[in-house]
Amino acid sequence: MKSIITVLGTDKVGIIAKVCNYLAETNVNILDISQTIVSGYFNMMMIVDISNPTKAFEVMSADLEAIGNDLGVIIKMQHEDIFNCMHRI
Numbered sequence: 001m002k003s004i005i006t007v008l009g010t011d012k013v014g015i016i017a018k019v020c021n022y023l024a025e026t027n028v029n030i031l032d033i034s035q036t037i038v039s040g041y042f043n044m045m046m047i048v049d050i051s052n053p054t055k056a057f058e059v060m061s062a063d064l065e066a067i068g069n070d071l072g073v074i075i076k077m078q079h080e081d082i083f084n085c086m087h088r089i
Helices: 015-025 057-071 080-086
Strands: 002-010 029-038 041-049 073-079
Touching: 002 015, 002 057, 002 080, 015 029, 015 041, 015 057, 057 073, 073 080
Parallel strands: none
Antiparallel strands: 002 041, 002 073, 029 041
16 A cells, blocks of 8 residues: 655755654655755655554654644645545546
């Protein structure tokens, strides 16, 4: 089972570290990651494996949102199927 995590906001030190540390703590493996910084704005998209997490999806999503609030960025976690349906033309 896969999930898409997106992070958007003003660039600052520690964004990737905090997100990756949380994912490691919850047994979520990063399958693919892309990040860019354009004129000081940080944008990251991750595809992660949520086959065997230590927390429920809803808890992880809320935790990541809280981490984003602490960092001053927006973090969203969506199931891959929902993400694909939302972005299908």
